[in-house]
Amino acid sequence: MKPLLDIEDLRVTFPGRSGSIQAVRGVSLKLGRERLGIVGESGSGKSQTGRAIMGLTPPQATVTAKKMMFNDIDLLTASARQRRSLRGRQMAMILQDPKYSLNPVMTIGRQIIETLQTHESVSRAEARDRALAMLEAVQIREPKRVFDLHPHEVSGGMGQRAMIAMMLVAGPELLIADEPTSALDVTVQLEVLGILDRLVADRGMGLLFISHDLRLVSTFCDRVIVMYAGRIVEELASADLANAQHPYTQGLLNSLPRIGHDRHPLPVLDRKPEWAL
Amino acid sequence: MTAALEVRKLGVEFNGHKALDDVSVSVARGESFGLVGESGSGKSTLLRAVAGLAPVSAGTISIDGRELRRGKRNRAFYREVQMVFQDPYGSLHPRQTIDRALLEPLAIHGFDNTENRIVRALEEVGLGKGFRFRYPHQLSGGQRQRVAIARALVVEPSIVLLDEPTSALDASVQAEILNLLEQTRKDRKLTFVMVSHDLAVVSHMCERLAIMQGGHVVETLPASALADHKFEAAYTKKLFEASEGFQRKVHTEAPA
Ligand SMILES: Nc1ncnc2c1ncn2[C@@H]1O[C@H](COP(=O)(O)OP(=O)(O)OP(=O)(O)O)[C@@H](O)[C@H]1O
Ligand SMILES: Nc1ncnc2c1ncn2[C@@H]1O[C@H](COP(=O)(O)OP(=O)(O)OP(=O)(O)O)[C@@H](O)[C@H]1O
Ligand SMILES: [Mg+2]
Ligand SMILES: [Mg+2]
Numbered sequence: 001m002k003p004l005l006d007i008e009d010l011r012v013t014f015p016g017r018s019g020s021i022q023a024v025r026g027v028s029l030k031l032g033r034e035r036l037g038i039v040g041e042s043g044s045g046k047s048q049t050g051r052a053i054m055g056l057t058p059p060q061a062t063v064t065a066k067k068m069m070f071n072d073i074d075l076l077t078a079s080a081r082q083r084r085s086l087r088g089r090q091m092a093m094i095l096q097d098p099k100y101s102l103n104p105v106m107t108i109g110r111q112i113i114e115t116l117q118t119h120e121s122v123s124r125a126e127a128r129d130r131a132l133a134m135l136e137a138v139q140i141r142e143p144k145r146v147f148d149l150h151p152h153e154v155s156g157g158m159g160q161r162a163m164i165a166m167m168l169v170a171g172p173e174l175l176i177a178d179e180p181t182s183a184l185d186v187t188v189q190l191e192v193l194g195i196l197d198r199l200v201a202d203r204g205m206g207l208l209f210i211s212h213d214l215r216l217v218s219t220f221c222d223r224v225i226v227m228y229a230g231r232i233v234e235e236l237a238s239a240d241l242a243n244a245q246h247p248y249t250q251g252l253l254n255s256l257p258r259i260g261h262d263r264h265p266l267p268v269l270d271r272k273p274e275w276a277l
Numbered sequence: 278m279t280a281a282l283e284v285r286k287l288g289v290e291f292n293g294h295k296a297l298d299d300v301s302v303s304v305a306r307g308e309s310f311g312l313v314g315e316s317g318s319g320k321s322t323l324l325r326a327v328a329g330l331a332p333v334s335a336g337t338i339s340i341d342g343r344e345l346r347r348g349k350r351n352r353a354f355y356r357e358v359q360m361v362f363q364d365p366y367g368s369l370h371p372r373q374t375i376d377r378a379l380l381e382p383l384a385i386h387g388f389d390n391t392e393n394r395i396v397r398a399l400e401e402v403g404l405g406k407g408f409r410f411r412y413p414h415q416l417s418g419g420q421r422q423r424v425a426i427a428r429a430l431v432v433e434p435s436i437v438l439l440d441e442p443t444s445a446l447d448a449s450v451q452a453e454i455l456n457l458l459e460q461t462r463k464d465r466k467l468t469f470v471m472v473s474h475d476l477a478v479v480s481h482m483c484e485r486l487a488i489m490q491g492g493h494v495v496e497t498l499p500a501s502a503l504a505d506h507k508f509e510a511a512y513t514k515k516l517f518e519a520s521e522g523f524q525r526k527v528h529t530e531a532p533a
Binding site: 018039040047097154155156185186190218219258264266 | 291314316318320321322363364407414415416417418445446447452453459480482503504516519520522523524
């Protein structure tokens with residue numbers, strides 16, 4: 001079957017004071033109707049990979065690739081207008097800093113309604129009902145209260161869930177979730193993953209799940225990509241994460257604190273310059 | 278012995294919504310105390326109340342036995358108590374370089390040798406010279422988080438309030454930051470109050486912890502109780518079980 005997303009040799013480069021910064025250096029990946037995890041070093045280019053797929057790269061950076069296909073659409077040649085109409089309806093991204101990404105002067109409820117209304121013609125009343133239902137689905141305890149709050153009035157995890165609700169309300173085919181559950185307590189985390197899981201299983205959504213949470217990725221995703229310094233250094237079935245071959249991945253697993261293990265200080269990575277070649 | 282931080286019967290209300298209700302927590306000097314619990318249960322609000330950033334409606338907060346007056350804190354307070362906010366983007370000024378963000382607190386509190394202190398603080402959190410003159414939007418999520426930690430530690434406070442300090446970091450950088458925090462605490466005899474949704478991180482870093490739900494502390498435990506499964510509250514048990522990871526069977530069968 002043809003993949004939903006097919007990327008070859010993606011590169012994202014920023015101009016910098018002392019030479020350019022290569023944030024992404026040749027990433028290739030195919031995504032079907034599955035859950036693909038991306039883990040990796042802080043600053044290794046995970047978010048910038050997601051943003052490039054969405055067409056949300058900052059204007060000063062350059063994006064190149066040998067191939068960047070979404071269904072039958074060539075993202076490399078698509079116009080800015082085409083990309084805009086793809087966003088939200090067909091592909092959506094839950095951004096890593098939800099509170100920063102939400103509009104600070106608009107209530108949570110309004111923002112979800114506006115997102116819905118840019119993609120579908122629905123009545124105000126229906127839009128409100130669906131927005132409230134979506135807040136409830138992401139386990140917001142008092143959806144009616146939260147509906148009328150501004151982003152600075154909600155907790156970290158509530159902001160994150162508002163962002164998730166906003167991205168899911170239009171039912172995208174591809175969802176890029178950038179650390180979508182990092183601010184959630186573990187029980188709500190599992191509920192939210194349950195929602196994403198059903199969208200993949202029942203609606204055939206493709207999910208790119210960026211996370212540093214190895215425990216979640218290994219239990220939730222089908223496959224995992226490991227990034228280091230702008231490149232993919234390893235790809236595995238999630239169930240095999242514990243048997244990773246690359247020393248970076250091994251070091252990552254080893255550096256996790258565990259309940260009942262008394263390791264002070266925690267083992268840290270001895271990063272080898274050749275990993276970044 | 279007087280506690281470094283004593284919160285007694287604290288209440289915080291936002292437009293009639295009780296974010297904290299009758300919360301009491303006592304943290305000894307040099308202790309590391311964890312806060313875990315439900316999203317929206319008031320963990321950040323508790324730290325913010327200590328920092329004078331939340332509308333306290335009941336109860337008292339004391340530092341080293343001195344009761345704080347309600348409302349704004351003075352400069353001397355921030356010399357002693359520093360906070361790392363949950364949302365580092367919001368706490369870094371978008372038009373300020375990283376250098377300025379670190380220089381500002383040093384200047385406010387009259388530190389000398391600022392150049393060296395800034396370079397060292399950045400080095401300690403694993404950010405080399407290349408990052409010093411960048412703006413927040415030019416950093417990854419985890420890099421911003423490390424700047425926020427560097428900024429809190431640079432003024433050498435005695436109490437540090439940490440709100441999810443490593444939840445934006447990959448496991449290897451997390452380990453480095455946790456080691457740094459722990460070492461700094463030992464060297465300078467710091468007191469920590471640390472919010473994290475990661476039970477393993479809290480059990481690694483803290484001697485005791487409080488479990489919060491719906492604006493209340495439901496249970497206070499020694500960290501060792503987690504390893505020994507010695508907890509009482511049903512919610513603690515639920516959290517503990519959920520921290521094992523995702524289980525597909527249970528969730529795909531649940532109704533939508
Ligand atoms: N506007 C920018 N200008 C210059 N460099 C940038 C800019 N935005 C990002 N970068 C750099 O690009 C690299 C990749 O960033 P990216 O946000 O993709 O990392 P990440 O893998 O998502 O990390 P994290 O896990 O910390 O979120 C980082 O080293 C970052 O400093
Ligand atoms: N400025 C505000 N105005 C109105 N309500 C607020 C405000 N700040 C916080 N709240 C409310 O207080 C409650 C507790 O929020 P808090 O941020 O303390 O939760 P938390 O335990 O830190 O959650 P998380 O783990 O999701 O960060 C939430 O219901 C939130 O909506
Ligand atoms: Mg990122
Ligand atoms: Mg919080």
